[in-house]
Amino acid sequence: MTNYELVYFELNGRAGGIRLFLDFLQVPFTDTRIPRQDWPTLKPKIKFGQIPVLKILDKGIELPQSVAILRYLATKHGGLGETPEDNAIIDSFADLIQDTIIAVRPWIWSITKNLGEEEQTKQYKETLIPVIKDNFVPPFLKQLKENGSGFLVGKKPTWIDFMLADVVDRVDKIIPPDGKDFIAPLVSHRDKVFSLPNLEKRLEDRKQYIF
Amino acid sequence: MTNYELVYFELNGRAGGIRLFLDFLQVPFTDTRIPRQDWPTLKPKIKFGQIPVLKILDKGIELPQSVAILRYLATKHGGLGETPEDNAIIDSFADLIQDTIIAVRPWIWSITKNLGEEEQTKQYKETLIPVIKDNFVPPFLKQLKENGSGFLVGKKPTWIDFMLADVVDRVDKIIPPDGKDFIAPLVSHRDKVFSLPNLEKRLEDRKQYIF
Secondary structure (H helix, E strand, O other): OOOEEEEEEOOOHHHHHHHHHHHHOOOOOEEEEEOHHHHHHHHHHOHHHOOOEEEEHHHOEEEEOHHHHHHHHHHHHOOOOOOHHHHHHHHHHHHHHHHHHHHOHHHHHHHHOOOOHHHHHHHHHHHHHHHHHHHHHHHHHHHHHHHOOOOOOOOOOOHHHHHHHHHHHHHHHHOOHHHOHHHHHHHHHHHHHHOOOOOHHHHHHHOOOOO | OOOEEEEEEOOOHHHHHHHHHHHHOOOOOEEEEEOHHHHHHHHHHOHHHOOOEEEEHHHOEEEEOHHHHHHHHHHHHOOOOOOHHHHHHHHHHHHHHHHHHHHOHHHHHHHHOOOOHHHHHHHHHHHHHHHHHHHHHHHHHHHHHHHOOOOOOOOOOOHHHHHHHHHHHHHHHHOOHHHOHHHHHHHHHHHHHHOOOOOHHHHHHHOOOOO
């Protein structure tokens, strides 16, 4: 009997970093995966009408929003920063990742809605690459360089490292080898996070997903 | 000499809730307002290229992202929830507000980019109203009803009350009187927050802004 049920689709998506973080923390959870066709029936019953949702069973709480879930798990089980300032910096980078995911949505839609190769190539070049190259990568690189420990904030892994590594892993899968010099240092960070203990099984499982 | 400098435009916008919260906490700050025409020069020098930014002068830290700023101020000066679960619920509602602001962006753009009355009316009807009515208002109403204190979480005002009241105040200004029955309970919440101590001067100042 676990105390947590994580409800999401049969996808990596916005649950990817959460699943990795739970495994790292060795916190057992029920990993419920909703088939796409069941979503319209489930949606009206779920808080905010959104997944992922973390059900905190001993408190009778349904917690939506992936970043709120990661921060809550860190508060309860470890993986916060060491000072209020570290936590504020972690929070600001988490919100930058959220902004980035939203900014590249036209490109994601071009694929998930099957808008054809021409539109996908257009969105790839005009949306994905500029957003990742100009807005996303530079602040993370600067932070990693200034922090110097190999993790984003402080000396130990915190929840933002899992959120970042999860997203960079997807970007790395998508960008062709000849175009990804500019994310190489973030791929090194991902590799460092992915080599932390307790993640092997999850990393094997997630290989099947593009998103 | 204050320890904080808040940098933003001569607007309410994403600094509105922060300014109110700082006044409520009686935390003095330098309220720097950048003229629009100076933004292109300033942008490359600012962390994430985004404002608002809170400069935490005694730590030499530049903190971007409005929600991270509110949470940090609450951590340092009061206005967090009382339990990890309360804080997680607060966080999830903050992210719901962020999602809402992004979802209504086509409507905001129709006004700020002067796209003409026809497009503005279309975006008002097809974007603003459905998002506010269907996705935004119901979860907040449910939470206020279940919590019962008049504030969103727990018995006392927390930072999310200021974030919500600030946004609802703008929605209330924009929606014509005959169409806003559905936000009336959130307007009552705003009125409760706006009647808290130390806010009079700020409330007078912000009247000049639509956004």
